[in-house]
Amino acid sequence: MSKRPLPRLDIPSIMDRLGICRDAMVELAAGSPPRSLSRASADQMIRNIDELAWALTGERDHFVLKGHGPELYGGPR
Numbered sequence: 629m630s631k632r633p634l635p636r637l638d639i640p641s642i643m644d645r646l647g648i649c650r651d652a653m654v655e656l657a658a659g660s661p662p663r664s665l666s667r668a669s670a671d672q673m674i675r676n677i678d679e680l681a682w683a684l685t686g687e688r689d690h691f692v693l694k695g696h697g698p699e700l701y702g703g704p705r
């Protein structure tokens with residue numbers, strides 16, 4: 629299956645706005661009770677934003693922060 633090209637979009641601008649939305653949903657999920665509708669909705673929105681980011685950039689983990697382990701500084705110490 630071939631990939632269809634996207635129309636001309638300002639992808640960096642879209643990604644910036646999606647990042648702001650995703651941060652708000654993470655904050656909502658963190659402040660909501662574990663089995664609440666608001667938490668479930670926020671979690672689903674986060675998944676949707678990540679899926680859209682993947683479709684636009686080709687990176688599955690675009691919004692995932694990198695860790696800070698020793699392997700980032702040249703391996704185990």
